Amino acid sequence: xxSLHYEYQVxxxxxxxxxxxxxxxxxxxxxxxxxxxxxxxxxxxxYEGEINMVIHAGGGAISVEILPDQIAMELIDHGPxxxxxxxxxxxxxxxxxxxxxxxxxxAGMGLPNMKKYSDEMTITSRVGEGTTVSMxxxxx
Amino acid sequence: MNLEDICKLxxxxxxxxxxxxxKVVHSAFSSDMMSDVLAYAKDDSILITGLCNPQVMRTAExxxxxxxxxxxxxxxxxxxxxxxxxxxxCVMVTELPMFNTCGKLFCAGLNGGVSLDA
Numbered sequence: 001x002x003s004l005h006y007e008y009q010v011x012x013x014x015x016x017x018x019x020x021x022x023x024x025x026x027x028x029x030x031x032x033x034x035x036x037x038x039x040x041x042x043x044x045x046x047y048e049g050e051i052n053m054v055i056h057a058g059g060g061a062i063s064v065e066i067l068p069d070q071i072a073m074e075l076i077d078h079g080p081x082x083x084x085x086x087x088x089x090x091x092x093x094x095x096x097x098x099x100x101x102x103x104x105x106x107a108g109m110g111l112p113n114m115k116k117y118s119d120e121m122t123i124t125s126r127v128g129e130g131t132t133v134s135m136x137x138x139x140x
Numbered sequence: 141m142n143l144e145d146i147c148k149l150x151x152x153x154x155x156x157x158x159x160x161x162x163k164v165v166h167s168a169f170s171s172d173m174m175s176d177v178l179a180y181a182k183d184d185s186i187l188i189t190g191l192c193n194p195q196v197m198r199t200a201e202x203x204x205x206x207x208x209x210x211x212x213x214x215x216x217x218x219x220x221x222x223x224x225x226x227x228x229x230c231v232m233v234t235e236l237p238m239f240n241t242c243g244k245l246f247c248a249g250l251n252g253g254v255s256l257d258a
Contacts, residue, residue, distance in 0.1 A: 016219075019198035023227075026202065036183075036204070043202040044178055051195070104191045104199075107175035116179075 004028075004066040010050055012059025015103060021062050022047035029071065034139050042071050042137040045117040048110045049075040049133055055100050056080070057131065070119075070138045078130040085123050089115065141165055141249060143207055143230050146186065149244055152209065152232040155221055159230040165206050168250045170242050174199040181205065186250075188241050194220050201227045211238050 006028070008021035026043040034042075046062065053060040057079025065072045082088045089111050096106025115121050118135035125131040144161035147154055154161075169181040170188035174195055177187060183204035189196055192214045200208050207230035210216065215233050216224070224231045234241055 016194045019195060019202075023198065023201060040183060040202070040204050047198065047202045048178060101173075103193060104172060104174035104195055107173050109175040109179045113175075113179050 006064045006066075008062040008064075010053050010059045010062060012054055012057065015054060018051055018054040019047055022050050025062075025064055025071075025073075028066070032066070034071075038137060038139045041117040042073070045114045045121075045135050045137060046073050046075075048114045048117075049073070049135070051105055052110050053077050053079075055096055055105060060130075068139075070136055073118075073135045073137075075133045075135075076130065077132075081127040081129055082123070082125040082131055083127050085125060143186075145248070146207075146209070146245065146250075147232050149248055150209065150232070150234040150236060150241060152234040154230070154232050155216065156224050156229065156231045158225065159207075161230070163206055163230070165250065167252060168242070168245050169252065170238060177203060188238065188245075190214060190238055192216055192220075194223060196220075197223045197227060197229060197231075200224075200229050205229070207231065209234060209241065211236060211241050 010021055022043055025046055026039060029039045029042060057077035060077030063074045087093055091112045092108040094106050094108035100106040119138045120136040122134045142162050142164050165186045167182055167185040168188055169185050171177050172189055172191040177199050181203050184206050186207045187200055187205050188209045190211050196208060197220055210233040213235045
């Protein structure tokens with residue numbers, strides 16, 4: 001299987017459409033015959049990232065590269081950035097407003113979950129400039 | 141316990157078409173926080189929730205859940221139901237409140253679907 005590359009633009013002003021990119025990525029992995037557990041891990045990790053983009057950053061771009069043995073996902077936004085990544089990685093820490101919680105998110109589980117379900121994750125962020133999250137999920 | 145048993149037990153109304161009602165469900169997870177569902181729910185379990193927005197269907201899709209039960213008569217709109225049908229998700233609504241819904245399912249043998257592993 002050759003390397004496959006996909007790009008998605010995530011709108012920041014339509015919460016109802018959040019998850020469309022993740023759904024498409026999940027379906028592509030399923031069609032390629034990737035194991036269900038690896039598909040599930042990648043889907044959850046990218047969906048959490050996509051939701052974060054919509055909630056915190058006004059949208060962004062997702063870039064995905066699928067190789068025979070892994071999927072590499074990069075999420076780039078130009079939102080407010082993360083001042084303290086260590087703090088943001090703690091379960092339960094959230095800067096989401098109450099309006100976001102009433103939608104079922106903002107419990108401070110997004111980034112910890114992305115780390116839990118991916119095999120590698122790195123975050124680079126500058127306050128006022130944006131955040132880039134890179135994740136890899138390996139296929140068993 | 142399969143989806144049909146659950147629907148009867150909760151006197152629920154089935155909202156999606158083409159469901160596989162014989163699909164067996166071993167566990168359930170109840171929450172209005174999708175963040176918690178994404179962190180802890182097991183695959184092939186059923187979600188019980190009072191939250192009613194499209195991200196409930198998306199969360200169930202990503203988690204490979206067998207179905208969603210909306211409590212207290214909360215009815216998803218047609219856009220949400222079309223999404224559920226596209227995903228292949230069984231959706232039902234019961235008039236029961238959260239506690240009674242969980243209690244009935246627990247007494248009938250369903251256990252909490254909490255996974256602490258990835």
